[in-house]
Amino acid sequence: xxxxxxxxxxxxxxxxxxxxxxxxxxxxxxxxxxxxxxxxxxxxxxxxxxxxxxxxxxxxxxxxxxxxxxxxxxxxxxxxxxxxxxxxxxxxxxxxxxxxxxxxxxxxxxxxxxxxxxxxxxxxxxxxxxxxxxxxxxxxxxxxxxxxxxxxxxxxxxxxxxxxxxxxxxxxxxxxxxxxxxxxxxxxxxxxxxxxxxxxxxxxxxxxxxxxxxxxxxxxxxxxxxxxxxxxxxxxxxxxxxxxxxxxxx
Numbered sequence: 001x002x003x004x005x006x007x008x009x010x011x012x013x014x015x016x017x018x019x020x021x022x023x024x025x026x027x028x029x030x031x032x033x034x035x036x037x038x039x040x041x042x043x044x045x046x047x048x049x050x051x052x053x054x055x056x057x058x059x060x061x062x063x064x065x066x067x068x069x070x071x072x073x074x075x076x077x078x079x080x081x082x083x084x085x086x087x088x089x090x091x092x093x094x095x096x097x098x099x100x101x102x103x104x105x106x107x108x109x110x111x112x113x114x115x116x117x118x119x120x121x122x123x124x125x126x127x128x129x130x131x132x133x134x135x136x137x138x139x140x141x142x143x144x145x146x147x148x149x150x151x152x153x154x155x156x157x158x159x160x161x162x163x164x165x166x167x168x169x170x171x172x173x174x175x176x177x178x179x180x181x182x183x184x185x186x187x188x189x190x191x192x193x194x195x196x197x198x199x200x201x202x203x204x205x206x207x208x209x210x211x212x213x214x215x216x217x218x219x220x221x222x223x224x225x226x227x228x229x230x231x232x233x234x235x236x237x238x239x240x241x242x243x244x245x246x247x248x249x250x
Contacts, residue, residue, distance in 0.1 A: 052081025
């Protein structure tokens with residue numbers, strides 16, 4: 001999911017569905033035109049480019065061999081930021097409307113030979129995605145919408161090859177060490193409290209992400225501040241990039 005989808009996802013979906021986040025997300029994104037209209041918004045494109053650059057600094061992509069899975073990919077804004085540097089990337093999302101835009105943009109940007117997608121909700125059962133394993137699994141600006149992040153993390157790890165890397169980009173909690181929150185950032189994150197379908201309303205602390213990754217069996221955890229994102233009159237957040245690796249085979 002891109003940063004543009006992250007913001008507009010925060011509108012009320014349907015009261016009473018607050019504990020079925022997947023259903024609420026699917027309903028909203030299949031009925032909204034807002035996200036596709038913002039897919040080329042300069043702030044969001046800049047953010048996606050920052051994500052792509054950070055990924056390339058973190059992992060030695062090989063355009064002839066590296067395979068990637070972008071989970072909750074939305075319209076593929078973040079997917080496109082690193083697609084040129086991999087052999088192939090599979091986008092997964094529960095909204096077909098978002099994936100229709102993903103496909104349109106892949107063709108428009110000349111990346112259709114590298115970018116494919118599938119509309120499904122991963123459950124962690126045997127045989128999903130035809131048993132495919134990937135060098136890199138990414139999830140951008142979607143974690144704070146998931147009802148159970150330990151479950152999602154464990155599911156994503158299943159799709160990693162040995163020594164494969166999981167990357168999560170999301171909202172920094174105000175108390176991340178060494179990063180003093182601004183008053184504005186604290187208020188914006190605090191404001192998520194009123195949005196029933198946002199599961200994690202204060203972002204994530206480094207200790208939380210470390211526990212999530214290590215609990216799913218990942219090693220060599222690292223997390224760093226990524227960038228500050230601001231759209232005038234709409235939202236302002238600090239973001240992080242967290243990585244972990246699936247251990248190699250003994």
